Amino acid sequence: MEQDFLRLAQRGEEGAINELVETYQQSVFNVCYRMLGQATEAEDATQETLVKALTNLHSYDVERPFKPWLLRIASNECIDRIRRRKNPLSLDALGEDGAWEWKQGDSPNPEAEIVHRERRDEVRAALDALSPQDRAIVTLFYWENLPYTEIEAVTGLSISAIKSRLFRARRTIAGLLMQEDAYV
Amino acid sequence: MSRETQVLVSDLHSEAWWIRLMDDEVTAEERVRWDAHLAHCTRCQEEWKAMIFADAALRAAPAPEALPVGFTAATVDRIKRQQRLRRLLAFVAGTFIVTLVAMLVLALAGSALGVVEQGFIAVVAGRQALFRSVMHMVLVLFFGWQAILPFVLGLLAVGYLLLMPNGLLFTAALIWLSGHRRAMAPVRS
Ligand SMILES: [Zn+2]
Numbered sequence: 600m601e602q603d604f605l606r607l608a609q610r611g612e613e614g615a616i617n618e619l620v621e622t623y624q625q626s627v628f629n630v631c632y633r634m635l636g637q638a639t640e641a642e643d644a645t646q647e648t649l650v651k652a653l654t655n656l657h658s659y660d661v662e663r664p665f666k667p668w669l670l671r672i673a674s675n676e677c678i679d680r681i682r683r684r685k686n687p688l689s690l691d692a693l694g695e696d697g698a699w700e701w702k703q704g705d706s707p708n709p710e711a712e713i714v715h716r717e718r719r720d721e722v723r724a725a726l727d728a729l730s731p732q733d734r735a736i737v738t739l740f741y742w743e744n745l746p747y748t749e750i751e752a753v754t755g756l757s758i759s760a761i762k763s764r765l766f767r768a769r770r771t772i773a774g775l776l777m778q779e780d781a782y783v
Numbered sequence: 784m785s786r787e788t789q790v791l792v793s794d795l796h797s798e799a800w801w802i803r804l805m806d807d808e809v810t811a812e813e814r815v816r817w818d819a820h821l822a823h824c825t826r827c828q829e830e831w832k833a834m835i836f837a838d839a840a841l842r843a844a845p846a847p848e849a850l851p852v853g854f855t856a857a858t859v860d861r862i863k864r865q866q867r868l869r870r871l872l873a874f875v876a877g878t879f880i881v882t883l884v885a886m887l888v889l890a891l892a893g894s895a896l897g898v899v900e901q902g903f904i905a906v907v908a909g910r911q912a913l914f915r916s917v918m919h920m921v922l923v924l925f926f927g928w929q930a931i932l933p934f935v936l937g938l939l940a941v942g943y944l945l946l947m948p949n950g951l952l953f954t955a956a957l958i959w960l961s962g963h964r965r966a967m968a969p970v971r972s
Contacts, residue, residue, distance in 0.1 A: 611866050617859050624850055624858065632847035642850065646858050654865045722844045725837075741841045762802045769805070770830075773837035 602661050609656040620649055623666065626743065627673045633738040634677035634731070636723050644680060648673040667752035670743070674735040674753060681731040721779050725772040732756075733768040740765055795820050795827065805834065 601622075607615035627648050631641035652659075652672050659668055726734055732754065739745045739753055747758045754761065794800055795817060803809055809817065821827050904912055924931075945952040 611863075611870075613859070613863065616862055617855065620855050620858050620862070624855060628850050629847050638848065641847070642854065645850070646854070646861065649858050650861050650865055653862045654869060719845050722840055737841065742844070742846075762806070763798065766798060766802045766805065769834060769837050769841075772841065773830075773833035776837050776840055777833045 601665060605656065605659070605661050605665060608653060609661070616653055619653065619665075623669055624649060626666065627669060629742055630670055630673050630735075630738050631677055633726065633742055634674065634734050635680060636727065640680065644673065644676050648676050651676070664749070664752070667745075667749045670739065670745075671753045671755075674739075678731040678735065681734075721776055722772075724779075725775040728771055728775055729768050733764050736761055736765050737768050737772070795824075801830075801834075805838070 604615040604618050608619055624645060628641055628645040631644040631648070632638060635641045635644060648669065652669050659665070726737065729737065735754060736750060736756075739750045745753070747761055750756075750761050751758050756764070804817065821831060944950050947953065
């Protein structure tokens with residue numbers, strides 16, 4: 600079924616392209632949002648990923664699973680953006696607008712919202728401490744629930760390397776979260 | 784502490800063990816051994832608590848908000864535009880290559896035909912071709928004599944110097960002959 604859509608999309612069929620975008624946009628956005636921590640930039644990265652993927656379908660093997668291929672493009676896009684951000688000459692580093700936006704008054708339960716926000720900020724800060732690639736691994740494992748074999752397909756790393764990196768990333772995050780917790 | 788226990792503890796403090804533990808890939812027997820160790824090792828208790836806390840925090844992290852309305856349409860529109868651009872570029876590149884190849888083929892065919900035609904002219908109208916080439920030479924000499932004059936004069940001068948009765952070659956030949964004759968002459972007493 601999906602392969603039919605992919606074949607049609609390769610031929611430029613609009614309905615198939617629409618279907619693929621609708622099916623995968625939220626997954627791609629979730630990964631970009633976790634990796635970049637910013638809704639506006641994550642939206643840009645998501646669109647860029649989908650445009651790159653669907654205009655380069657000729658370089659994709661229809662017989663292989665599509666999602667890891669797509670998420671690989673997404674994580675590479677995010678890693679590039681994070682690296683560009685770290686470059687002091689990059690204009691991207693200047694605007695941090697909309698980072699983990701806090702919309703006051705949106706929630707019917709402000710206290711729960713504060714706890715929710717604090718937890719989100721803690722996890723966000725802990726993720727920021729990781730390298731872009733480790734951030735991608737944590738994102739794919741925890742929030743996309745991908746098995747190791749699919750993370751391997753996305754990152755190009757061996758399963759043992761992924762396990763080791765994931766463990767060290769968890770330990771870093773644990774250290775930071777426990778530190779935060781000690782202050783609360 | 785026995786040697787066996789020491790090996791066991793270092794094993795339980797290894798990264799490989801912790802990875803298996805976090806992935807829940809340990810056997811029932813190993814689990815018993817682990818629980819017994821955890822009961823008295825403060826280092827592992829702290830690490831385990833931190834890992835469980837981090838794991839729970841990561842799993843509980845709130846999901847990102849949904850994409851804005853119109854995102855799909857805007858993305859599909861961009862993809863279509865990009866695909867159109869690619870098709871246009873492919874068409875232009877294809878046309879360029881086809882034109883280039885066609886020009887090359889025509890040029891080769893044209894020159895081949897030209898050679899055949901020249902041969903035909905030479906055979907059938909040989910006299911005409913000869914007359915034309917002679918006329919061509921006459922015209923070159925008539926209009927271009929100034930250009931070849933220094934060359935002709937130089938050629939004449941070299942010829943004169945070498946070959947005329949007082950020329951270099953002639954003189955050298957005379958000297959050589961007289962010397963040779965002298966050497967060949969019987970020794971005079
Ligand atoms: Zn221990």
